[in-house]
Amino acid sequence: LQALRDALECPQPRVALGLALRGVASAAIDLSDGLVGDLGHLLQRSGVGAELDADALPRSATLAAQPRDVQHRCLLAGGDDYELLFSAPPAQRAAVTAAAQAGAVAVTRVGRVVAAPGLRLVDAAGRALPGSYAAHDHFARP
Numbered sequence: 001l002q003a004l005r006d007a008l009e010c011p012q013p014r015v016a017l018g019l020a021l022r023g024v025a026s027a028a029i030d031l032s033d034g035l036v037g038d039l040g041h042l043l044q045r046s047g048v049g050a051e052l053d054a055d056a057l058p059r060s061a062t063l064a065a066q067p068r069d070v071q072h073r074c075l076l077a078g079g080d081d082y083e084l085l086f087s088a089p090p091a092q093r094a095a096v097t098a099a100a101q102a103g104a105v106a107v108t109r110v111g112r113v114v115a116a117p118g119l120r121l122v123d124a125a126g127r128a129l130p131g132s133y134a135a136h137d138h139f140a141r142p
Contacts (some may be wrong), residue, residue, distance in 0.1 A: 013105045014084045020099035021086055028086035034079045037135020040119060042085070050087075052111035055124035069131070076121065076133040087113050 018028060029042045035057075043050055057075045064071065088096050100107040114120075121129040 013103050014082065016103040017099060017105045017107075018084055018086075020102055021088070021096070024092050024095045024099060025086040025088045028084060031081040031083045031085050032079060034077045034133075034135025035081070035085070036076045036119065036121075036133045039085060040135070042087075043117070043119060046113075047117070049114045049116045049118045049120070050111050051114055051120045051122055053124060054121055054129055056108060056110045058106070058108050072129060072131075073133065077135055079135065 014030070021028065027042050027046050029038050031038050035052075039050065039052065054072050054076060059071060059075060063074060066074075096107060121133070123129060
């Protein structure tokens with residue numbers, strides 16, 4: 001029961017962060033079906049693209065001990081993250097930091113919005129990641 005209680009309480013700081021980012025963030029989405037898919041929804045609705053640095057994504061020590069391709073598959077296409085992904089203009093960086101501190105939630109810059117549509121996945125050196133990543137699709141046929 002305690003594990004269930006902890007799991008149910010886990011997203012609440014993200015809700016507080018989301019509320020604190022009103023008027024600061026230009027777009028936001030919860031990550032539940034995988035980063036690539038949920039970010040794709042946000043980009044499509046916003047009419048922009050993004051460059052995402054897969055090496056900047058936070059990871060547990062256990063995941064960091066795995067081969068790099070496994071890390072990327074889990075981080076980019078795995079689901080049930082229950083994190084908040086948002087974009088904010090560079091001029092709002094101090095406001096984002098203040099919102100994160102007020103909500104006691106860590107925030108990590110993992111990419112940037114670009115004008116060209118689509119998502120470009122890169123490593124820390126800016127090189128394109130090999131392979132393709134797909135998020136969970138609730139409506140896909142088996």
